[in-house]
Amino acid sequence: MKINKIYADVLAEDMDNEYKSVLNPDNPVKWAKTLIGYANGKGGILFVGVSNEGEAFGISLDEIDKTKLLIAKVNDRYIFPHIKIGYMMRSVDEDAERFVLAVHVTPSDSIIRWREGDFNETVYIKGDGYSTPATPEEIISLSKKKYGVDNETSDIYYSEQVWTEYIELCKEYRKDKSAPSLKELQNEEAVSKEGLAKSGLIMFKDGYSGDDSLICCRLWKGKNKTGTVLDSGRFKGSLANVFRYTMNFIERNTKTGWQKTINGGREEIRSYPKEAVREALVNAIAHRDYSIAGTQIDVDIYNDRIEIVSPGSWLLPMSYEEYPVGSIPSIRRNSIIAACLDVANLMERGGTGFQTMMRSYADCEESLQPVVTIYPGFLNLRLFDKLYNKDFITPDFEQLSDKEKIIALLSQDGPKPVKELQKFVNHKNRSSFLREVINPLIEAELIYRDGNPKSPTSLIKIKK
Structure with a gap:
């Protein structure tokens, strides 16, 4: 089955699409440079389970899982910053036992490099059916992108x-x-x-x-x-x-x-x-x-x-x-x-x-x-x-002073508004509650107010 039977708009390998039968785990740069090239350009799709001639023979579900895991490992260890990838798969047989895996690469706002060791980095860019190391002039052009991860x-x-x-x-x-x-x-x-x-x-x-x-x-x-x-x-x-x-x-x-x-x-x-x-x-x-x-x-x-x-x-x-x-x-x-x-x-x-x-x-x-x-x-x-x-x-709150009750409650339940704290200690007058309980605790740097003092949404918090 030809690839265009399941992806009608894909006719041949070009700047936007490339075919791979499988991804070799022993030499990942051979296929990873395609992903890097897409990320450094306008994005693209790498099809796995497709021959160079565009024949979509597909791979099994187990092979798809292994392929995704391999891509994740290579992306994490060798590609910096990491590229953004999405996946789609379509069946190539009536029994739905074999599939073409489409690896979608999103364009990156930063320069993507292949890194081996601390001082060996290569920037790849995508050509028509191939990926190649970027020249210094091409790297300068890529560096003009806004900012990345x-x-x-x-x-x-x-x-x-x-x-x-x-x-x-x-x-x-x-x-x-x-x-x-x-x-x-x-x-x-x-x-x-x-x-x-x-x-x-x-x-x-x-x-x-x-x-x-x-x-x-x-x-x-x-x-x-x-x-x-x-x-x-x-x-x-x-x-x-x-x-x-x-x-x-x-x-x-x-x-x-x-x-x-x-x-x-x-x-x-x-x-x-x-x-x-x-x-x-x-x-x-x-x-x-x-x-x-x-x-x-x-x-x-x-x-x-x-x-x-x-x-x-x-x-x-x-x-x-x-x-x-x-x-x-x-x-x-x-x-x-x-x-x-x-x-x-x-x-x-x-x-x-x-x-x-x-x-x-x-x-x-x-x-x-x-x-x-x-x-x-x-x-x-x-x-x-x-x-x-x-x-x-x-906490046995009944045996505590009002100040101790406030500290104990905030430690146990987290931040609270003044109104709730006043109600908890059964203090009827807000002004005296602030003057006698809250303000002294703030001055002692045991608690602090997060927000405008006049706002009902401000919270009293334990000082770390």
Whole structure:
């Protein structure tokens, strides 16, 4: 069967279409350069299961799965930035046992390279039925494209007035509570010498509207996804706000209690250590593959665990289990996004995020230790509930002062508006409640107000 019998508009190999019988895993550059050429041009389709003469003999479903996995691995390990790919398959026989796989490549806004080692990169461009290395002049022409996934220079000048959400994030987590200077962002290469923001910093900009910042959160009743969804959230916008919203979702949907100490007192104990949750979420945002269209980070809270799933294959040469505890090397998929998080004191260059998570679970048995599960095309980071099936003391609010009640409630349930806090402690006068309870706690830097003091939607939050 000829290819035009199932794809009527495909007559021959040309600038937009190319045929491959199979994809050789032992010499991937022979076919990957076609994908790179399409991405560096106006896009195109690579048909697998078709001879050079256009005969569509097809491949089996098992071969299709293997081909997709091979493409994902090669895209992740050798192609930078990663190209955006979609798939379509059509049967070539009446029994629907063999199919032609159409690999659709989306045009990229950045220059795509084939990378082998640290200093060996090749840019390929597509010709009529072939792909060839680009000349220096052709690379200069390609470099005029606007900006790409993470590390390309945009045409937008950095300004504190339109990066307020990112600046507030920095003030919240930096030890000195300061805003980052332009020079600091330039040193981190998030802003060019001319003051233009890199594409990774664009994702932290106020009002960012890209779909690639989406994080979907769900609270499940039970230990798997067959249960009822008790709470959910879809958070988009700047990565600064998406991070905040997701942390708040996790905070309000996980437990805080108290356990007795050997001295007869009590200490706070949480289902999930704050530092572990923060590091897990930061890791997902920093290392997810933003080039895979139609995907998002998923945060699922079950009765006994949290799972944070992010698109993007494991970059290291060995599997997670093969590295000694606390010694996972740092490889950054998105260098500018990671640098922005580093400036905000949310990520360390030494790659100590996994070590921080492990330390926060040091007092737990092995079955509760954080786990990274690697699947083709995405990672699942699992944190276990330290309070699941454990005895702990819930706050005895009646024995607390009004100030202690506020701290205990915010620690347990997350941010609340002033009106709800006033009702909780049964304080009849708002002015005296603010003067005697809320303002002293703010001055003591135990809590802070997020939003306009006159707005009913502003929230009182625990100071980190």
